[in-house]
Amino acid sequence: MITVVQAQSDLRLDANALDYALVAFYFVLVLGIGLVARRSISSSLDFLLSGRSLPAWVTGLAFISANLGAIELIGMTANGAQYGIPTAHYYWVGAVPAMVFLGIVMMPFYYGSKARSVPEFLAMRFNRTTQRVQAVVFALASLLIAGVNLYALGLVLEALLGWPLGLAIPIAALVVLSYTFLGGLSAAIYNEVLQFFVILALLIPVTIAGLVRVGGYSGLVEKITAGPGGAEQLSSWPGTPITEISNSFLSVFGIVFGLGFVLSFGYWTTNFAEVQRALSAKNMNAGRMTPIIGAFPKTLVPLVIVIPGMVAAVLIPQLVTLKEGGVTDVTYNNTLSLLMKEVLPNGVLGVAIAGLLAAFMAGMAANISSFNTVFTYDIWQDWLHPGRADVYYLKVGRAVTVGACVVAIFTAYLAGSFSNLMDYIQALASFFNAPLFAIFIFGLFYKRMTGTAGWTGLLAGVVAAVLVDFLVRADVINVSSQAGSFMGASAAFFVGVIVAFVVSQFTPAKTDEELSGLTWATSTPEQRGEGGVAAEDAGWYKNPVIMGTSVLVLTLVLYIIWW
Amino acid sequence: MSDRTEAPARPPLSAILFDLRSVIGLLFVVYGLVLTILGLIGESPEDLAKAGGLALNLWTGLVMLVVGILFYVWAFTKPPLPPERGVTDDDEEGGPLQGHGH
Numbered sequence: 001m002i003t004v005v006q007a008q009s010d011l012r013l014d015a016n017a018l019d020y021a022l023v024a025f026y027f028v029l030v031l032g033i034g035l036v037a038r039r040s041i042s043s044s045l046d047f048l049l050s051g052r053s054l055p056a057w058v059t060g061l062a063f064i065s066a067n068l069g070a071i072e073l074i075g076m077t078a079n080g081a082q083y084g085i086p087t088a089h090y091y092w093v094g095a096v097p098a099m100v101f102l103g104i105v106m107m108p109f110y111y112g113s114k115a116r117s118v119p120e121f122l123a124m125r126f127n128r129t130t131q132r133v134q135a136v137v138f139a140l141a142s143l144l145i146a147g148v149n150l151y152a153l154g155l156v157l158e159a160l161l162g163w164p165l166g167l168a169i170p171i172a173a174l175v176v177l178s179y180t181f182l183g184g185l186s187a188a189i190y191n192e193v194l195q196f197f198v199i200l201a202l203l204i205p206v207t208i209a210g211l212v213r214v215g216g217y218s219g220l221v222e223k224i225t226a227g228p229g230g231a232e233q234l235s236s237w238p239g240t241p242i243t244e245i246s247n248s249f250l251s252v253f254g255i256v257f258g259l260g261f262v263l264s265f266g267y268w269t270t271n272f273a274e275v276q277r278a279l280s281a282k283n284m285n286a287g288r289m290t291p292i293i294g295a296f297p298k299t300l301v302p303l304v305i306v307i308p309g310m311v312a313a314v315l316i317p318q319l320v321t322l323k324e325g326g327v328t329d330v331t332y333n334n335t336l337s338l339l340m341k342e343v344l345p346n347g348v349l350g351v352a353i354a355g356l357l358a359a360f361m362a363g364m365a366a367n368i369s370s371f372n373t374v375f376t377y378d379i380w381q382d383w384l385h386p387g388r389a390d391v392y393y394l395k396v397g398r399a400v401t402v403g404a405c406v407v408a409i410f411t412a413y414l415a416g417s418f419s420n421l422m423d424y425i426q427a428l429a430s431f432f433n434a435p436l437f438a439i440f441i442f443g444l445f446y447k448r449m450t451g452t453a454g455w456t457g458l459l460a461g462v463v464a465a466v467l468v469d470f471l472v473r474a475d476v477i478n479v480s481s482q483a484g485s486f487m488g489a490s491a492a493f494f495v496g497v498i499v500a501f502v503v504s505q506f507t508p509a510k511t512d513e514e515l516s517g518l519t520w521a522t523s524t525p526e527q528r529g530e531g532g533v534a535a536e537d538a539g540w541y542k543n544p545v546i547m548g549t550s551v552l553v554l555t556l557v558l559y560i561i562w563w
Numbered sequence: 564m565s566d567r568t569e570a571p572a573r574p575p576l577s578a579i580l581f582d583l584r585s586v587i588g589l590l591f592v593v594y595g596l597v598l599t600i601l602g603l604i605g606e607s608p609e610d611l612a613k614a615g616g617l618a619l620n621l622w623t624g625l626v627m628l629v630v631g632i633l634f635y636v637w638a639f640t641k642p643p644l645p646p647e648r649g650v651t652d653d654d655e656e657g658g659p660l661q662g663h664g665h
């Protein structure tokens with residue numbers, strides 16, 4: 001994860017007027033999208049859920065782009081430099097199966113329920129209390145993470161372009177605010193798709209130029225094998241570099257179960273910043289295809305994130321020193337910017353800077369737009385001020401966007417003064433997904449699970465995760481921080497399920513009629529998406545099962561290549 | 564779908580030009596042109612050395628140009644459809660950025 005990008009003169013990119021012009025052109029387009037999207041907004045559903053009108057390729061790319069923020073770019077190139085190929089587990093086993101599961105199994109329940117948010121789905125399946133607990137937790141986490149994204153963006157502007165931090169943070173917030181305020185979720189999603197392509201226009205040239213410099217992939221293999229990392233950084237299994245578990249079997253188990261099941265399913269299937277993109281799709285089939293279309297770039301993108309990281313670790317003198325354990329003034333988090341500076345000429349450099357800024361805005365806009373929806377629908381409309389006209393909630397949605405950006409600026413400064421605290425909060429936020437996933441999946445397959453069991457299971461799971469995290473940090477449980485987060489998530493999952501099961505025995509369950517289409521046993525095959533598809537969705541490339549299987553096979557092929 | 568003269572009318576040009584695919588096309592064509600021209604006239608030996616002798620601006624520019632043109636081709640061959648509910652709610656037929664891709 002990102003910590004501090006130090007502002008040193010040797011990190012400054014030599015951007016010239018042409019580079020700035022290319023960056024400026026990108027910003028003009030981003031704001032233009034906000035202005036044009038504004039014209040198609042007439043209800044709160046348009047603003048907060050894009051009027052459920054978007055085609056699958058748009059929502060699918062936005063789905064992946066909302067996750068491909070700058071913290072991800074900087075963090076994963078850093079991991080690539082430090083650990084090599086095993087970093088790809090975060091993309092392959094750590095994302096693809098969960099995304100396919102979301103599309104094939106869970107999306108029919110989400111989309112079919114017509115819930116406008118994840119907390120609202122919880123209200124239907126469980127009760128209002130569960131909805132409120134989850135809405136408040138999610139809203140707080142979103143604002144804090146938006147602040148972390150914003151702070152990281154400010155640091156990069158300061159380090160790479162020499163802008164002062166106090167100025168860079170509000171300017172960045174203002175840009176995100178202006179297009180989300182004008183165009184709502186549509187503008188956020190359209191910009192995410194644009195960002196996706198610009199980020200690729202950053203990553204692909206960096207990878208190619210870097211590989212040319214080190215003598216192609218075979219040259220890279222030679223240098224890594226001879227270097228301090230050794231050959232284990234060139235194959236994905238058993239992944240000892242990332243788990244720091246020396247026993248091969250336990251290392252593989254940690255990756256497959258901890259990362260691949262609990263953490264990954266928890267994040268991808270319940271995080272509303274992701275799920276929202278699928279809920280805004282134009283119909284059920286497009287909703288199911290959203291995460292599956294997103295999974296294709298997800299399998300391929302490590303090739304242009306992890307490999308440049310590995311290239312940087314053998315090409316950049318400071319990183320070579322760092323990896324050998326020597327003294328240097330750079331950290332692994334500087335990997336991407338050091339490589340950009342080393343291999344990109346002016347021109348492509350401008351495109352790359354636009355891509356990097358795009359990545360930061362993608363992350364923050366995703367947090368803001370999902371916070372918006374949860375706050376307006378779940379906290380304001382369903383709880384505090386119900387029963388007003390839709391125009392009222394559209395106004396609330398816009399006002400909340402402004403408020404959220406202002407709060408994000410404050411949390412960004414807060415992150416500046418307590419960067420460890422913010423890392424900590426971010427780690428905790430990822431734990432909230434595991435208990436949520438626990439009650440979600442348990443509630444889907446166990447129709448006797450009650451409303452009270454929903455929120456008690458959720459809270460018990462959060463407490464378990466926090467407790468394990470505390471014990472790991474206090475060194476009572478002596479494992480690496482990565483293995484610690486696998487353990488915390490697993491504990492949250494099991495405690496959540498067990499508490500939910502026990503509480504269900506003592507509280508009244510909902511009737512089958514109330515649960516129609518909300519659990520596996522109380523839904524028809526059509527509601528589970530097993531029936532036929534509409535004529536317009538005919539064709540193998542619009543079939544979630546065929547495409548989902550294809551992306552799993554693709555992942556397997558990549559695993560075999562880098563076994 | 565009938566093939567009568569009135570129904571399958573093409574959406575207005577503005578709807579195509581403001582479609583997301585055209586916006587991506589615009590960005591890539593502009594970036595592609597700038598980088599290609601830069602690659603043809605302005606790459607110094609130091610620039611070339613950065614990427615190990617590969618003319619990075621030129622190649623990136625050409626690829627982006629092609630990708631940008633393909634997005635325009637896609638937007639024009641499969642133009643955005645008007646909204647399904649009701650033909651027109653107001654004068655904004657088809658709605659720029661309504662994005663009914665196919």
